[in-house]
Amino acid sequence: MIREVDIAVRFNNITYLISEGFKNVFKNKKASVASLLTMLCAMFIFGIFFVIGENANYVVEQVSTAQGIQVFILNDATDEEINKLESDVWALGNDKISTINFVSKQEALETMKKSLGSDSDLLDVYEGDNNIFPASFVVTLSDLSYSKGVEDAIWKMDNVKNIESSNQTIDTLIKIANGVKITIGVIFVLLLVMAITIISNTIKLSVHARRKEISIMKYVGATNSFIRGPFIVEGIFIGLAASGITLLALKGTYDLTIQKVATSSVLQTMGISLLTFQDMIQIIGIVFLVLGIGIGIIGSSISMKKYLEV
Numbered sequence: 001m002i003r004e005v006d007i008a009v010r011f012n013n014i015t016y017l018i019s020e021g022f023k024n025v026f027k028n029k030k031a032s033v034a035s036l037l038t039m040l041c042a043m044f045i046f047g048i049f050f051v052i053g054e055n056a057n058y059v060v061e062q063v064s065t066a067q068g069i070q071v072f073i074l075n076d077a078t079d080e081e082i083n084k085l086e087s088d089v090w091a092l093g094n095d096k097i098s099t100i101n102f103v104s105k106q107e108a109l110e111t112m113k114k115s116l117g118s119d120s121d122l123l124d125v126y127e128g129d130n131n132i133f134p135a136s137f138v139v140t141l142s143d144l145s146y147s148k149g150v151e152d153a154i155w156k157m158d159n160v161k162n163i164e165s166s167n168q169t170i171d172t173l174i175k176i177a178n179g180v181k182i183t184i185g186v187i188f189v190l191l192l193v194m195a196i197t198i199i200s201n202t203i204k205l206s207v208h209a210r211r212k213e214i215s216i217m218k219y220v221g222a223t224n225s226f227i228r229g230p231f232i233v234e235g236i237f238i239g240l241a242a243s244g245i246t247l248l249a250l251k252g253t254y255d256l257t258i259q260k261v262a263t264s265s266v267l268q269t270m271g272i273s274l275l276t277f278q279d280m281i282q283i284i285g286i287v288f289l290v291l292g293i294g295i296g297i298i299g300s301s302i303s304m305k306k307y308l309e310v
Contacts, residue, residue: 023230032238038198039242040249042191043291047250049184050284055274056180060144062272068101068138069151069165075134077159082135088157089139096146101138108133134161192295200299228300235296243292247285251277 026032071089073082082102089100103111109131113120126132139154141147151165217227254277261274 035198035238036242036245039195039239039292039295040246042195043242043246043288044249046184046188046191046291047246047284047288048253049180049187050287051250051254051275051277051280053180053184054280054283056177058275059272060177068140069147069154069163070103071137071139071154071160072134072162072164073136074159074161077135081159085157085159086137089137089154092150092153094142096142096150098140098142099138100140103136103138105131105133105135108136192291195291195295196299196302198299200302232297232300235300236293237296239292239294239296240289241292243288247281247288250284251281 071085073085077085086100086102090097109123109126112133113123116122139150141150147165151163154160154163214227258274258276
């Protein structure tokens with residue numbers, strides 16, 4: 001019986017906190033709308049940079065998978081020496097080397113013929129023993145940042161004639177990706193501070209209007225947690241509303257933009273694709289949910305501190 005009463009009391013407390021928090025949102029309509037709009041702008045700007053960052057990482061991953069260091073082998077290298085060279089490259093570590101594909105002299109010749117198109121017959125004189133194109137290994141990396149170190153290590157190995165890579169392009173891509181990450185981090189902190197400040201100021205208005213009620217509640221023995229509850233719920237309501245609206249707005253904007261960007265000749269020529277919003281919706285939804293609830297709780301707690309001091 002006592003257990004049932006305890007459960008009923010807790011249920012009533014939770015119901016009270018939620019209902020009062022919901023009412024607070026509408027008691028201060030102007031302040032709530034101002035808070036909501038501010039959070040919408042802040043979260044939308046963050047969302048834009050977030051999807052840009054996700055796509056930047058995705059592009060780097062695609063380039064990382066496709067990008068290869070081509071290691072040309074000396075023409076007089078024996079099969080045994082070629083096998084040893086492959087083993088030496090693998091010995092650099094599976095954490096650095098993703099794949100190693102052998103390109104024979106004949107395959108190199110065929111590739112060159114394809115590049116010449118209708119003039120491919122000009123290379124017929126190099127068939128058989130006259131083949132001047134060296135065999136090679138195409139080494140793909142697990143991470144583009146290893147490119148320079150792997151290339152330097154391969155140069156020291158036996159039977160290496162030449163190495164071709166795009167270190168400058170790789171370095172540029174890594175710098176861009178890192179720059180985007182830093183920018184997103186800075187923007188996130190700035191917008192987070194701004195949103196928390198606006199939310200806390202909005203709830204301060206509600207708290208100030210009910211200061212006498214809060215004093216009476218403290219006088220009759222209400223705990224700080226019980227008094228703080230409705231205002232935290234108010235902040236959470238505003239945060240969740242902002243998260244949901246921003247998610248819909250961001251999806252609409254992204255879908256419209258991605259249709260134009262993804263079909264551009266530049267990306268198609270490079271063989272690079274971009275993420276769809278559906279690919280990112282789970283992580284964006286989680287981030288926005290945490291942001292909405294977190295900002296609401298922190299902003300409410302800050303605004304209540306003055307009025308709950310003993």
